[in-house]
Amino acid sequence: MRVALYQYAPRFGEVARNLDQVEAALLGAGADADLWILPELFSTGYNFADRDEARSLAEEVEGETWDRVRKWAQRLDCAIAYGFAERDRDVLYNSGAIVDRSGTRLHYRKLHLFDRERLFFEAGNRKLEVIEIAGARCGMMICFDWRFPETARSLGFLGADLIVHPSNLVLPWCPDAMITRALENNVYVATVDRWGIEDRAGQKLRFIGRSQVISPAGARLAALGEAEDGWIVVDIDPAVARQKQVNSNNHLYRDRRPDFYVDGPVDG
Numbered sequence: 001m002r003v004a005l006y007q008y009a010p011r012f013g014e015v016a017r018n019l020d021q022v023e024a025a026l027l028g029a030g031a032d033a034d035l036w037i038l039p040e041l042f043s044t045g046y047n048f049a050d051r052d053e054a055r056s057l058a059e060e061v062e063g064e065t066w067d068r069v070r071k072w073a074q075r076l077d078c079a080i081a082y083g084f085a086e087r088d089r090d091v092l093y094n095s096g097a098i099v100d101r102s103g104t105r106l107h108y109r110k111l112h113l114f115d116r117e118r119l120f121f122e123a124g125n126r127k128l129e130v131i132e133i134a135g136a137r138c139g140m141m142i143c144f145d146w147r148f149p150e151t152a153r154s155l156g157f158l159g160a161d162l163i164v165h166p167s168n169l170v171l172p173w174c175p176d177a178m179i180t181r182a183l184e185n186n187v188y189v190a191t192v193d194r195w196g197i198e199d200r201a202g203q204k205l206r207f208i209g210r211s212q213v214i215s216p217a218g219a220r221l222a223a224l225g226e227a228e229d230g231w232i233v234v235d236i237d238p239a240v241a242r243q244k245q246v247n248s249n250n251h252l253y254r255d256r257r258p259d260f261y262v263d264g265p266v267d268g
Contacts, residue, residue, distance in 0.1 A: 005232050037192040
């Protein structure tokens, strides 16, 4: 399976311009990928001033952004994963989707909201799932989900070979932490971030870029810098991710001891 990541700096609120830039990049890359991955909230920007502004930029799952992405998928004959601000009647979610020429293959709502996201979005209410693309089993989590190892572990239990991770990272630790998430579950992890600064409503956020693909062995197969538009392309082997035998005596999942694990803080 061939995976391609596109990192850039969207302009806040300039949806049409952002979509045009991404379209030009994807159609001009010549990557021949099975799956393209774009950042979290890739067409709107991230740093909303208030809930009304977030609502004004949010869309239904199969809205304007979805329509453009599906056309790209048709032209490139691939699947495309991306993050977007979702409006479901009166409720807003920080969501993601994987779309191919047939339509929506996966729809996910971010489970773990970061900081001011709680002012605009509701926590996700859709279960984690895994779908197959070009022979590889793919699951999605979004940005701050990385801080909760249960998210990646659950996708591993569901059989994911590749964890697709659209992000708008402002904390510096995630790129290194994803090495651990890959090792914990013997899976590939593709974190696709944005870069740039959004200084709005008294909140100045600097996004760290550093998009990357991590192997099941914890190796960085490819990475981008902190402040650059660009794409990377990586071939992954699902068979490597499906080998959970650590050595002749240890198995990554069968050796777990859930009867002795604690589910939640003992002090509440």
